[in-house]
Amino acid sequence: MLRSFPALASNKMQALQSLPRKSIILALSIVTILIVLFRFYGDVPVDYYRNYAPAEAIAPVVTNNDKPQPGYFKAQPEWDWQVPDYSNGWQGYARKPRNRDVLVLTASDGGGHNSAIPNVLERVLDDREKYCQKHGYTNLWLNTSRYDIGEAHRTWSKIPAVAEAFYLYPSAEWVWLIDTDIILMTPEYDLVNEVVGPDAIKRGIMRDTPILDGQLKKNPTYINTPKNPRVEDIDILITQDHQSVNTGSTFFRRSAFTRYLLETMTDYSMLMGKEHTGAEQDAIKHLMLEHQLVRNHVGIYPQRKFNAYAQGGNNMGYRDGDLLVHFAGCWVGGKCQEWFEEFWGKKGHKDVWRPEGQ
Numbered sequence: 113m114l115r116s117f118p119a120l121a122s123n124k125m126q127a128l129q130s131l132p133r134k135s136i137i138l139a140l141s142i143v144t145i146l147i148v149l150f151r152f153y154g155d156v157p158v159d160y161y162r163n164y165a166p167a168e169a170i171a172p173v174v175t176n177n178d179k180p181q182p183g184y185f186k187a188q189p190e191w192d193w194q195v196p197d198y199s200n201g202w203q204g205y206a207r208k209p210r211n212r213d214v215l216v217l218t219a220s221d222g223g224g225h226n227s228a229i230p231n232v233l234e235r236v237l238d239d240r241e242k243y244c245q246k247h248g249y250t251n252l253w254l255n256t257s258r259y260d261i262g263e264a265h266r267t268w269s270k271i272p273a274v275a276e277a278f279y280l281y282p283s284a285e286w287v288w289l290i291d292t293d294i295i296l297m298t299p300e301y302d303l304v305n306e307v308v309g310p311d312a313i314k315r316g317i318m319r320d321t322p323i324l325d326g327q328l329k330k331n332p333t334y335i336n337t338p339k340n341p342r343v344e345d346i347d348i349l350i351t352q353d354h355q356s357v358n359t360g361s362t363f364f365r366r367s368a369f370t371r372y373l374l375e376t377m378t379d380y381s382m383l384m385g386k387e388h389t390g391a392e393q394d395a396i397k398h399l400m401l402e403h404q405l406v407r408n409h410v411g412i413y414p415q416r417k418f419n420a421y422a423q424g425g426n427n428m429g430y431r432d433g434d435l436l437v438h439f440a441g442c443w444v445g446g447k448c449q450e451w452f453e454e455f456w457g458k459k460g461h462k463d464v465w466r467p468e469g470q
């Protein structure tokens with residue numbers, strides 16, 4: 113047996129050497145052609161197979177918008193929404209999401225101030241559906257009146273909706289929470305390249321800018337956003353008006369930090385059950401003013417990036433080309449319906465309508 117080994121080996125060598133060169137060349141050519149063909153014609157992006165999230169939604173998503181939750185909101189399964197390993201530390205990650213993993217969330221029961229506008233919920237949902245189809249984003253409406261949030265003000269119930277959105281869509285990477293009193297004015301606007309992608313964040317968020325708690329002149333906080341934010345850390349994207357952050361249009365990224373922030377914001381004895389006129393908006397503002405760690409994870413964009421108001425100067429008021437218009441505070445002068453219809457008629461407009469300096 114032992115002695116036959118060398119013999120066997122040399123036999124093999126001979127066999128290899130005697131293989132005709134032609135067939136080797138032919139085999140190599142075929143492999144090369146296949147590689148080239150696959151690269152150019154079977155062009156399935158690598159991203160397609162990348163495991164983006166702990167679980168892809170395979171079964172169609174079922175919402176329970178027509179029935180109340182069985183008990184206190186925090187005890188519901190959606191608060192156990194999962195995050196993948198790469199986003200479970202506070203150092204985070206940076207990458208461009210797939211468009212389908214950007215979720216546009218309307219958290220509303222159609223009531224409140226907005227009910228002054230006829231069929232407002234149906235109209236904006238239909239419009240957002242078209243926007244999402246155009247870009248491949250995911251559109252979702254969650255009925256906020258089904259959450260049992262105790263005695264807290266109803267606007268807090270937007271936060272359980274964010275948790276439920278992450279839970280219902282396990283691959284959703286960014287959830288964009290937008291109020292019902294918002295009209296998307298520029299349907300071409302690309303959220304990944306303009307807002308949530310790492311390059312956009314790097315380019316766009318405001319460094320060393322004061323975090324407001326009322327008007328800056330009257331009540332300076334002396335607390336600023338980081339001078340050198342790390343794009344990997346940014347999990348929340350928000351804007352400020354002249355007084356404070358505004359949660360009417362806010363982006364949340366699936367990460368352990370975001371989950372903990374949502375849980376903390378809705379802590380009943382520390383924040384949610386307390387008297388806060390600005391509800392969930394005051395909660396995030398308070399946490400930003402109080403905690404360096406929270407400031408590191410919240411990126412503040414200039415207001416008009418994704419939260420222009422119907423009225424205001426160049427920092428605040430809608431101008432041609434802005435993504436959207438938000439009718440924040442329209443009920444004060446009873447103007448909701450009038451303003452809404454005016455802007456609705458100008459949706460997607462290309463003419464010169466609200467130019468700079470007006």
Ligand SMILES: *[C@@H]1O[C@H](CO)[C@@H](O)[C@H](O)[C@H]1NC(C)=O
Nearest residue numbers: 177178179180221255257258
């Ligand atoms: C929202 O939920 C509430 C409570 O579950 C329900 O009474 C109401 O009909 C729902 N609204 C819509 C528009 O489905």
